[in-house]
Amino acid sequence: MKRKKIRVEDIGKGRNEQLLTITGEDVMPLPCAPENGDCQQPVRPLTEEQRSGYECSLDGVSAVGIPKPKSKEEEDRLVQRFLDGLRKLLSQKDNWTFWQQLVLALENCVRCQTCSEACPIYLSSGKQEIYRPTYRAEVLRRIIRKYMRKGGGVLAKVTGEDIELNWATIARLAELAYRCTMCRRCAQWCPLGSDNGLITRELRKLFSQEMGIAPREIHESGTVQQLKVGSSTGITPPALENIISFMEEEIEEKTGKKIKIPFDREGADILLLHNAGEFISWPESVEAFAILFDATDISWTLSSELVGYDAVNYGVWYDDVQLVRIATKHAQVAKELGVKRINVGECGHAHKALLVVADRILTGDLNIPRESALPLLEDLVCNGKIKLDPGRNDFPVTLHDPCNMVRLMGIVEPQRRILSRICPQFREMEPHGVDNYCCGGGSGFAIMSSMNFQDWKETVSGRMKLKQILEAFQDVIDPGIHKYVCAPCSNCKGQIRDLLNSRGAWENYGILYGGLVELMVNAMVDLEKPFIAWEWR
Amino acid sequence: MILEACEIAGAANLLFWNSPRQVAESKKGDRIVFLYIVVGIYYGSIAFCVIASLVRLIKFAVAPIHLRWEFYRTSSLYELSDWWARDHVRLVDKLKPVVLEILFLRDYYIRNRGLWYFLFPFHVGIYLLILWHIWYLVLPMIVNIRVDPFWGLMWGHVATVLASIGGLGILVKRMTDEDLRAYYPSIHYLKWVFILLTLFGGFYAVHCCLGASMPSIEEAEIGLYPPSSIVIHALLSSAWLIYLPFSHILRLFFRYYHHVRWDDVPNVRGSGLERKVKRLLDQPVRWSAPHIPHGRKWEDFSSEREQGTEGSRNT
Numbered sequence: 001m002k003r004k005k006i007r008v009e010d011i012g013k014g015r016n017e018q019l020l021t022i023t024g025e026d027v028m029p030l031p032c033a034p035e036n037g038d039c040q041q042p043v044r045p046l047t048e049e050q051r052s053g054y055e056c057s058l059d060g061v062s063a064v065g066i067p068k069p070k071s072k073e074e075e076d077r078l079v080q081r082f083l084d085g086l087r088k089l090l091s092q093k094d095n096w097t098f099w100q101q102l103v104l105a106l107e108n109c110v111r112c113q114t115c116s117e118a119c120p121i122y123l124s125s126g127k128q129e130i131y132r133p134t135y136r137a138e139v140l141r142r143i144i145r146k147y148m149r150k151g152g153g154v155l156a157k158v159t160g161e162d163i164e165l166n167w168a169t170i171a172r173l174a175e176l177a178y179r180c181t182m183c184r185r186c187a188q189w190c191p192l193g194s195d196n197g198l199i200t201r202e203l204r205k206l207f208s209q210e211m212g213i214a215p216r217e218i219h220e221s222g223t224v225q226q227l228k229v230g231s232s233t234g235i236t237p238p239a240l241e242n243i244i245s246f247m248e249e250e251i252e253e254k255t256g257k258k259i260k261i262p263f264d265r266e267g268a269d270i271l272l273l274h275n276a277g278e279f280i281s282w283p284e285s286v287e288a289f290a291i292l293f294d295a296t297d298i299s300w301t302l303s304s305e306l307v308g309y310d311a312v313n314y315g316v317w318y319d320d321v322q323l324v325r326i327a328t329k330h331a332q333v334a335k336e337l338g339v340k341r342i343n344v345g346e347c348g349h350a351h352k353a354l355l356v357v358a359d360r361i362l363t364g365d366l367n368i369p370r371e372s373a374l375p376l377l378e379d380l381v382c383n384g385k386i387k388l389d390p391g392r393n394d395f396p397v398t399l400h401d402p403c404n405m406v407r408l409m410g411i412v413e414p415q416r417r418i419l420s421r422i423c424p425q426f427r428e429m430e431p432h433g434v435d436n437y438c439c440g441g442g443s444g445f446a447i448m449s450s451m452n453f454q455d456w457k458e459t460v461s462g463r464m465k466l467k468q469i470l471e472a473f474q475d476v477i478d479p480g481i482h483k484y485v486c487a488p489c490s491n492c493k494g495q496i497r498d499l500l501n502s503r504g505a506w507e508n509y510g511i512l513y514g515g516l517v518e519l520m521v522n523a524m525v526d527l528e529k530p531f532i533a534w535e536w537r
Numbered sequence: 538m539i540l541e542a543c544e545i546a547g548a549a550n551l552l553f554w555n556s557p558r559q560v561a562e563s564k565k566g567d568r569i570v571f572l573y574i575v576v577g578i579y580y581g582s583i584a585f586c587v588i589a590s591l592v593r594l595i596k597f598a599v600a601p602i603h604l605r606w607e608f609y610r611t612s613s614l615y616e617l618s619d620w621w622a623r624d625h626v627r628l629v630d631k632l633k634p635v636v637l638e639i640l641f642l643r644d645y646y647i648r649n650r651g652l653w654y655f656l657f658p659f660h661v662g663i664y665l666l667i668l669w670h671i672w673y674l675v676l677p678m679i680v681n682i683r684v685d686p687f688w689g690l691m692w693g694h695v696a697t698v699l700a701s702i703g704g705l706g707i708l709v710k711r712m713t714d715e716d717l718r719a720y721y722p723s724i725h726y727l728k729w730v731f732i733l734l735t736l737f738g739g740f741y742a743v744h745c746c747l748g749a750s751m752p753s754i755e756e757a758e759i760g761l762y763p764p765s766s767i768v769i770h771a772l773l774s775s776a777w778l779i780y781l782p783f784s785h786i787l788r789l790f791f792r793y794y795h796h797v798r799w800d801d802v803p804n805v806r807g808s809g810l811e812r813k814v815k816r817l818l819d820q821p822v823r824w825s826a827p828h829i830p831h832g833r834k835w836e837d838f839s840s841e842r843e844q845g846t847e848g849s850r851n852t
Binding site for chain 1: 598601602603604605606609611612614615617618619620638640642644648649652667675716717719720721722723724736785803805806810811814815817820821822824825826827828829835838839
């Protein structure tokens with residue numbers, strides 16, 4: 001039976017009704033065996049206790065964990081705060097950081113819906129209206145027209161663009177701001193340059209900077225923890241020292257090489273910034289960097305200073321103030337060490353935040369040259385600075401393009417040139433490059449897993465990527481053939497790990513994932529044993 | 538989206554050349570008053586269009602610079618390890634996709650072919666109409682050329698027919714395609730009807746009044762009487778002129794030249810851009826969430842020791 005189409009104005013109606021329930025029949029089919037297909041209810045319903053405590057009337061999912069207001073007065077107060085925040089969002093003084101982009105994105109849209117066909121979430125969900133890239137933008141436009149302009153109420157009725165601003169609208173809109181990965185594929189496709197990803201970000205900003213509403217994983221456990229203890233992972237400087245010692249031992253165990261990972265080396269050429277998630281979840285990536293740099297004459301160091309050993313800057317996804325705090329801290333650490341430049345390792349959003357977005361935050365001696373690790377790695381491979389044997393990587397490899405590095409920074413070719421040199425069975429996903437699909441973990445989703453959000457991101461936001469991976473390996477899908485998804489981004493790796501795990505892709509298809517540097521070290525001729533351990537982690 | 542622009546010149550010039558002076562000779566006083574009103578409305582709408590457009594352009598031009606948020610169609614300088622020492626994208630390289638986009642609507646051709654089939658003839662028609670007005674009505678005012686009436690009529694009609702076919706197709710597609718109907722304000726359907734009426738009106742005014750022997754400017758100045766169809770066309774065009782500053786034509790301008798999409802201009806130490814950034818960082822931060830202490834400036838966040846450690850959720 002065909003569902004009733006959800007309209008823009010529905011967002012403010014039916015306070016306690018759920019606008020959408022995703023079923024297994026809705027979602028886009030995957031090219032894999034039926035035993036791994038979706039059940040009727042791919043996103044587990046929240047428990048009664050969760051439902052009574054948290055807002056979930058958008059789609060039965062709680063990503064943000066917004067507590068339900070206790071009274072009508074509290075609801076009214078929150079509505080008022082939303083309007084206060086909206087005024088600031090539309091003010092050049094309060095929102096100089098993104099005012100131009102926001103206003104253009106709001107005004108440029110001609111509702112041609114070209115962007116809809118670009119959005120992996122909209123497509124993967126079976127084209128659910130609320131996930132259409134323009135849905136939340138249209139809600140915001142209507143609110144602005146009605147509540148921010150004189151005579152807006154009358155005009156809204158006359159033009160048929162009415163909307164009610166109440167707590168239901170705001171709570172659903174807050175959740176909706178976390179149903180978009182900000183991959184900005186829609187913006188790339190928009191013939192008029194309207195950026196729905198930016199509208200998503202600015203909505204998140206309004207909620208965070210004015211109302212104090214943000215997912216715990218991104219704010220309290222994310223930026224706040226990073227600024228307080230040094231890393232969003234919770235790793236403190238003393239803990240880091242232990243981890244690094246362990247890595248040095250592991251390197252020796254794996255390669256026989258005694259390598260001292262440099263820390264706080266003043267005057268080094270490069271301060272290497274890793275996503276601290278690598279230290280915990282993928283230490284082999286940090287080890288691989290150390291092995292590669294040790295094999296060359298690169299002058300480099302890590303930092304043990306607070307924030308200086310964690311490249312992440314979640315502020316770029318939701319909050320300008322936190323973005324500024326972390327970006328300047330990164331620059332201060334580099335300045336104090338006296339390094340010539342900052343090199344960002346395999347972390348997409350850290351690239352975008354520090355190299356591009358922070359460019360107009362850092363001034364004077366904080367404006368230190370900042371670069372991606374990929375060109376440096378390309379130089380090692382393509383200019384023969386390390387000896388590599390492609391035969392050691394003679395297994396199918398495909399490449400995931402992290403949105404932040406590729407579409408949003410134009411770093412497209414170095415990783416391809418490296419893989420072409422060292423992986424004889426390298427094959428592209430389709431589409432790829434600047435037209436790539438997000439892994440589904442972008443804009444913080446990879447680290448968000450509260451309540452039933454994990455189900456949602458595995459079922460919906462990451463579905464297109466899973467489809468791409470499976471299709472890339474269709475000709476070698478036999479689990480006996482080891483295959484490798486190369487994802488040179490920490491958050492993407494986390495999301496791809498969860499996606500593959502949800503389908504048992506290692507057991508069923510022999511698909512493993514990892515970064516780029518692991519493949520490089522795996523191909524080094526002076527290593528006796530393969531660096532890549534073919535085991536699930 | 539550029540329809541509005543082309544309609545300006547047609548009605549303006551026809552009214553101009555059929556000035557009230559000639560009407561006065563017809564001894565029809567009421568007609569004179571009426572025509573003065575029409576001319577007033579018309580030139581008033583031009584003035585309004587210019588002033589309102591300038592106000593909007595200036596509003597964007599003086600807006601504070603923003604943080605960078607570009608995206609890329611292909612490889613960028615960030616693929617180089619010393620990108621900060623290289624020349625960034627030249628204006629001519631930025632303009633290339635712009636020209637392709639304006640002339641051929643390339644993005645629509647690639648991403649939304651169904652709509653492109655109608656958008657393209659519509660835009661080509663509009664471009665031809667703009668050129669027609671320049672060629673047939675404006676140029677003779679500036680240089681001494683005589684335009685062949687037959688080709689003038691043909692060009693104008695072909696352009697109008699193309700724009701009308703495209704416009705009608707867009708309207709029908711907008712009404713019948715479920716995706717295109719989504720969120721399209723009802724009032725915008727009326728806009729398309731109005732566009733088509735203006736196009737049909739222009740066609741009728743030129744064809745029926747000037748006929749196959751369309752007069753030159755000199756002829757028009759000497760004796761042409763302004764028929765009602767031209768007056769109506771002028772009034773419709775005036776409405777477009779008033780709407781123009783709020784339409785997509787200005788947005789189109791910003792689409793290509795605003796420093797947003799493909800800006801790619803780095804902040805260099807000691808540059809004018811850096812000075813602007815410093816001034817903005819000196820602004821107070823007035824957001825109210827618990828992790829943003831009251832009375833701070835942006836630059837204060839870079840010097841604080843205990844930073845952003847307050848929790849967020851306070852609902």
